[in-house]
Amino acid sequence: MNHILLRRFVLASVFVALAVALLPGCKPAEAPQAPPPATVTVSRPVQRDVVRWDQYSGYLSSPKTVIVSARVSGLIEQAPFQEGAIVQAGELLFKIDPRPFQADLDNKKAAVAQARATAVKAKADFGRSVELIKAQVIAPSDFDTTKASYGEAAASLDAAEAALETSRLNLEWTEVRAPISGRVSRMNVTVGNLVNGGSGQPTTLTTIVSIDPLYCYINVPESAALLYQELALRDEKGNVARANIACSVQLENEKNFPHQGAIDFVDNQVDVNTGTQQIRCVINNPTTILTPGLFALMRIPASGRYHALLIPDAAVNADQDERYLLIVGADNVVRQRPVKLGALFGNLRSITDGLKSGEKVIVNGMQFAQSGAKVIPHEVPVPTQSLDAMERDTATAPIAQAIPDMRTAAQSDSRSSSKVHQ
Incomplete structure (x- = not known):
């Protein structure tokens, strides 16, 4: 009996253990929690009136070189x-040493004095012979002799004076x-x-x-040369040199293009091997810090002032040939927006199409943001230190008078001018 009870107790214990082990599996599985929205930094585009510039590397040359x-x-x-x-x-x-030349000059002075005395005597003899020939006192042959003597003495005086002038020049030299x-x-x-x-x-x-002024020579692409010529024609100047297009230069160790000048020469042909045309800018150099032969960076205005939307260039993304921005809408949902890029102003890029003022652009944390995903935007202003520095620099710089109007400038801004042309 005890054996039977013990067996029932063991079976009951096993059943309870199995029931306890299977009991958690009967509960419904909990759903995984969704990750919280990513926090990103957004900025609204800056609206500013800007001037687009082209930059080229060149070299300085002296207008006058004398050996x-x-x-x-x-x-x-x-x-x-x-x-x-x-x-x-x-x-x-x-x-x-001037002594040999001084002695020669003194000798020539004496020769001139001697020739002058001979010429005076010959002139007097010729004057008397004129009166005597009228009175038929002397023969015509004697008259001819005195006349020839006077002419010879006058020629000798001219030769002596010429020799004296040569000696004077030699002494001066x-x-x-x-x-x-x-x-x-x-x-x-x-x-x-x-x-x-x-x-x-x-x-x-x-x-x-000569060092003030100096020339800066650059070679510009054919497209840029045609643009500058178009600017000159719009102002009815005829050519780029007469249009007085402003330019500024900086050396390797300088910033903000401190040396101002103007284009005064364009070569008469395009180099068929390189497709470039040479342009010269004349630069004032009152401090004589510029030296012929130095390499320099020249900047030329390629537009007038026009209104632009600017964002940090780092906010621009690329998908093959397409450029796009990540825009955060009112619902905090990210949307991918194709845009067209304009010129670069410091570290800010102008957007010519695809962006509106007031829209929030993701400028930091783009790796955590996907199109269609919700994010937590943290808005910061666009840093404009580089743009402010450029504007301070160009405020006193002479702007070309032959510049396109605002509409043309905005359209042409899509041409990339941020590269330094070699």
Whole structure:
């Protein structure tokens, strides 16, 4: 009996254990919780009047370069200039020993005096012979002789005076003076050396380059050259040089294009090998900080002021050839919006089509936002420091007078001008 009771107790315990083990499986499974909406940063586009600029790399060149050579032969006595300094036109650079030329000048002066005395005597003899021939006192042959003597004496005086002038010039050329104002190079010949002058192979003493103003040469694409020509024609200037299109230049270690100028020359043909046309801008250089041969970045206005919608360039997404923005609507749902891009102003990109003022654009957290998904937007203003700096810089810069109107500028803004053309 006890054995039977024990067996029933064991079976009951197993049944209870099985019931307890199967009891949780009878409850309905709980549904997984949906993740909360992602938090993203949004900004509304900035509305600003802007000017679109084209930028090109170029190089500086001097309008005038003079090779200073000796005009007379002799010994260098002085070289009273500092190498690499700024010299003014007429400033003494070299002095050649003047004594041989002074002696020659004195000799020529004496020759002139002698020739003048002979000419005076011959003139007097000819005057008397005129009266005597009228009175038929002398023979015609004697009259002809005095007349010829007078002509010969006058010619000799002219030759002596010409020789005197040559000697005076030679003495003057012993002082080698700067023909232009500019920066002088090093001395090719130092004091104590003999130099050759004249029309043979004159000795090169130094070189001078003008530095104020300077030229900046650039090569622009054919499309840009046609645009600038169109601007000139709209202002009835005929060509780009006469349109006085403004330009500004900065060096490698500079910012905000501090050097102002204007286009004054466009080459007469397009290079068929590169498809570019050379343009020259003349830049004022009163501080002489600009040096011929330096590479520089030139900026040219490609439009007038026009109204633009600007957003951070980092907010623009790409899907193959399409550019789009992620817009957060009033229901906080993300929508993908194709847009057309304009020019770049600092780190802000202008949007010419596909965006309205007041719309919220995702500028940060785009990796957590998908089209059709709900998000939690955190709105911040668009940073405009780079745009403000550009506007401060261009506020005092001369803007080209031949510029398109606002409608044309807005349409042409779709042409990318943010690249630096090589």
